[in-house]
Amino acid sequence: MQTQWSNETLREIFPAIWDGFLVVLQVTLVAGVIAIVLGLFVAIGERNGPVWLRRPLGALFQFVRNTPLLVQVLIVWTATSLYINPEWSAFAVGSAVLGVHYASYTSESYRAGIDAIPKGQWEAATALNLPARRVWGAVVLPQMARRSAAAVGNWIIAMFKEVPTLFVIGVMEMIAEARAFQGQHYTGAVEGYTLAGLLFLAASYPVAVAMRRLEIRLAKSNY
Amino acid sequence: MQSPITDPSGAEPLIEFDRVDKSFGDLKVLDKLNFRVDPGERVTLIGPSGSGKTTILRLLMTLEKVTPTADPETEGGVIYVEGKPYSHMEKGGKLVPASERWLRQRRSRVGMVFQQFNLFPNMKVLRNVTEAQVHVAGRSKAEAEAKAGELLELVGLSEKADEYPARLSGGQQQRVAIARALAMDPDILLLDEVTSALDPELVADVLAVLRDVAETTSITMLCVTHEMGFARDVSNRVLMFDNGQIVEQGAPEAIFSEPQEARTQDFLRAVLAE
Amino acid sequence: MDFQAVIESLPRYGEPLLVTIGVTVASAALALVLAFTLGLMTGSRRLAVRTPARVFVEFFRGSSVVVQLFWFAFAMPVVLGIQFDYLIVAGIIALGFNYGAYSSEVVRGAIAAVPKGQLEAATALNLTPSQKMRLVVLPQAWPEMIPSLCAFAIMLLKASALVSVIGILDITWLAGLLGKQPGQDRLLHYGVVLVIYFILAWLIWTGMRALERKAKRGLGIDAKPAKGRLAPAVAEGGAL
Numbered sequence: 001m002q003t004q005w006s007n008e009t010l011r012e013i014f015p016a017i018w019d020g021f022l023v024v025l026q027v028t029l030v031a032g033v034i035a036i037v038l039g040l041f042v043a044i045g046e047r048n049g050p051v052w053l054r055r056p057l058g059a060l061f062q063f064v065r066n067t068p069l070l071v072q073v074l075i076v077w078t079a080t081s082l083y084i085n086p087e088w089s090a091f092a093v094g095s096a097v098l099g100v101h102y103a104s105y106t107s108e109s110y111r112a113g114i115d116a117i118p119k120g121q122w123e124a125a126t127a128l129n130l131p132a133r134r135v136w137g138a139v140v141l142p143q144m145a146r147r148s149a150a151a152v153g154n155w156i157i158a159m160f161k162e163v164p165t166l167f168v169i170g171v172m173e174m175i176a177e178a179r180a181f182q183g184q185h186y187t188g189a190v191e192g193y194t195l196a197g198l199l200f201l202a203a204s205y206p207v208a209v210a211m212r213r214l215e216i217r218l219a220k221s222n223y
Numbered sequence: 224m225q226s227p228i229t230d231p232s233g234a235e236p237l238i239e240f241d242r243v244d245k246s247f248g249d250l251k252v253l254d255k256l257n258f259r260v261d262p263g264e265r266v267t268l269i270g271p272s273g274s275g276k277t278t279i280l281r282l283l284m285t286l287e288k289v290t291p292t293a294d295p296e297t298e299g300g301v302i303y304v305e306g307k308p309y310s311h312m313e314k315g316g317k318l319v320p321a322s323e324r325w326l327r328q329r330r331s332r333v334g335m336v337f338q339q340f341n342l343f344p345n346m347k348v349l350r351n352v353t354e355a356q357v358h359v360a361g362r363s364k365a366e367a368e369a370k371a372g373e374l375l376e377l378v379g380l381s382e383k384a385d386e387y388p389a390r391l392s393g394g395q396q397q398r399v400a401i402a403r404a405l406a407m408d409p410d411i412l413l414l415d416e417v418t419s420a421l422d423p424e425l426v427a428d429v430l431a432v433l434r435d436v437a438e439t440t441s442i443t444m445l446c447v448t449h450e451m452g453f454a455r456d457v458s459n460r461v462l463m464f465d466n467g468q469i470v471e472q473g474a475p476e477a478i479f480s481e482p483q484e485a486r487t488q489d490f491l492r493a494v495l496a497e
Numbered sequence: 498m499d500f501q502a503v504i505e506s507l508p509r510y511g512e513p514l515l516v517t518i519g520v521t522v523a524s525a526a527l528a529l530v531l532a533f534t535l536g537l538m539t540g541s542r543r544l545a546v547r548t549p550a551r552v553f554v555e556f557f558r559g560s561s562v563v564v565q566l567f568w569f570a571f572a573m574p575v576v577l578g579i580q581f582d583y584l585i586v587a588g589i590i591a592l593g594f595n596y597g598a599y600s601s602e603v604v605r606g607a608i609a610a611v612p613k614g615q616l617e618a619a620t621a622l623n624l625t626p627s628q629k630m631r632l633v634v635l636p637q638a639w640p641e642m643i644p645s646l647c648a649f650a651i652m653l654l655k656a657s658a659l660v661s662v663i664g665i666l667d668i669t670w671l672a673g674l675l676g677k678q679p680g681q682d683r684l685l686h687y688g689v690v691l692v693i694y695f696i697l698a699w700l701i702w703t704g705m706r707a708l709e710r711k712a713k714r715g716l717g718i719d720a721k722p723a724k725g726r727l728a729p730a731v732a733e734g735g736a737l
Binding site: 118126128130134138 | 346
């Protein structure tokens with residue numbers, strides 16, 4: 001066990017942690033796309049999908065939302081690596097699980113955004129006889145997007161900060177890099193974890209502030 | 224299947240309610256309601272709130288469905304438009320509640336203006352008026368915009384075409400909503416308390432537009448309103464509702480000057496005292 | 498799949514389950530205390546009170562709970578010279594600090610949402626500032642906080658699974674351990690653990706609903722029946 005902070009070690013471990021940080025960004029990108037797109041389909045499916053689909057879909061995502069990401073990652077990774085296809089990379093499987101997990105949250109934000117649209121909007125669309133595709137595409141989704149944008153953005157930031165969970169299946173993010181470095185050099189965990197925490201802080205704080213600004217701006221906009 | 228009531232004059236009614244029931248849970252808002260509207264008629268529905276007037280418009284716009292009857296052929300409970308079933312459709316020689324597809328086809332001749340305007344806030348004024356023209360009526364963008372331009376001029380808002388609805392006053396928004404409904408060339412225009420949500424000083428402009436529409440077109444209009452002056456000027460017939468039933472009906476002069484029923488007298492006294 | 502082996506090993510989940518519950522309850526208690534302390538401080542008009550609380554909140558919200566967990570467990574003893582006798586304390590502090598920082602925004606928001614007229618009326622009655630807070634503001638703000646605090650409590654429960662990765666013997670850790678033994682099915686063990694977490698989340702949600710009803714009755718408001726959605730997404734704005 002390491003007993004002292006060392007600036008030397010900090011310099012040596014920096015490249016590894018930086019690599020880990022880039023992996024975190026890549027995972028965020030892939031999982032973020034999944035969360036944003038899948039969440040929307042889930043929200044629409046739960047509301048306007050075929051009747052037989054609504055309840056099971058709602059129940060499934062309620063389960064996903066209320067159980068730990070860590071265990072979900074472990075169970076899916078076990079299933080893919082032992083039973084489905086051992087070739088699938090931890091990066092791919094981890095990103096997919098993370099994306100689905102956060103889709104369970106974004107779908108709630110989308111749902112809230114759709115529910116907040118006044119009933120009169122749907123009625124006006126009916127009165128004009130607009131086809132379903134236009135009702136969603138031209139009336140509902142644009143209004144929902146404004147209402148949900150900030151909330152969904154906040155979920156993506158939260159997701160970004162949960163990427164390190166994926167170290168348990170061997171995704172080489174910052175924790176895994178720090179542990180690997182520690183394994184090789186018998187030192188570096190202290191500096192590595194500290195650096196990882198600070199990198200998260202440096203990356204997510206400005207985005208969170210921008211998100212708060214966006215929230216205020218959207219609240220003041222024309223619709 | 225023809226509507227069961229034949230007109231002695233031979234003219235076919237445009238709209239016909241045949242013993243229509245409508246309940247919300249335990250609350251019965253329409254009780255075996257019969258009434259008919261001839262083409263080009265301007266009908267005003269008056270009565271205390273909760274008497275079922277707005278429900279009639281919402282049924283015609285298919286925003287609500289009639290409460291089904293066991294055997295529509297004998298018990299009624301059906302709305303007909305242009306002599307053909309509207310709330311129902313024919314299937315195997317029987318009347319069954321209309322499918323969404325059937326409703327899409329049938330409601331295209333009906334337009335509605337709402338109490339709360341319900342303009343699409345994410346679309347500029349012009350696109351509010353062209354959206355359905357392009358995507359429902361299948362007109363070209365240029366055609367739709369030309370038509371929207373005419374209608375915006377009619378309602379006096381040509382210069383607002385490029386604004387978002389949120390930047391318009393309530394009265395202006397309501398005039399856009401009228402243009403939006405007229406753009407689809409409806410045969411039937413439903414006006415649901417279109418001035419109730421407006422500040423008093425904005426009411427006159429909206430009513431002026433509607434008077435103009437009434438004078439220059441032959442659109443059949445059904446109007447729920449508390450504006451008795453407007454009702455008197457524009458309508459051919461006034462129906463007084465209470466408890467889901469027609470209490471009294473007749474020409475506006477007759478209803479407003481010499482109401483026969485006590486309930487009508489009470490109602491008019493209360494409204495005019497406001 | 499071998500259900501028999503899994504069923505036979507179920508009793509072994511007893512003690513780790515107590516660890517999972519213990520970590521969750523202890524860090525939730527810490528988070529709640531922090532939430533009110535920091536929530537009142539960040540809502541203060543005095544800069545000297547507001548600033549340190551703001552820094553603490555942004556620091557812990559801004560970083561990753563996973564990294565914080567590792568940092569408290571393995572880096573803090575070196576960097577700050579603070580060493581816990583039991584690793585579990587590091588876990589509880591990491592979770593409690595992180596979720597306390599998040600929840601403080603819920604407290605601050607709910608307090609700020611109490612109508613200004615209430616404060617003016619309290620001033621008109623010549624109440625002291627602490628009386629205003631205790632007798633007027635908090636009783637009205639508290640019911641509004643409960644749904645969001647509930648959402649955070651469930652997120653905290655889920656995050657508690659992370660303590661297994663720093664070597665604390667909770668149910669997630671046990672599932673991984675048993676799953677590796679011969680004759681055991683790892684998928685089934687993880688499945689069992691997921692169901693346990695879901696039941697715990699449901700218990701939190703049910704408890705919070707009852708609490709909310711009670712709090713609203715205290716204000717003479719009839720709480721609407723639950724919409725049947727377990728753990729709503731965290732109230733907008735209070736989130737993250």
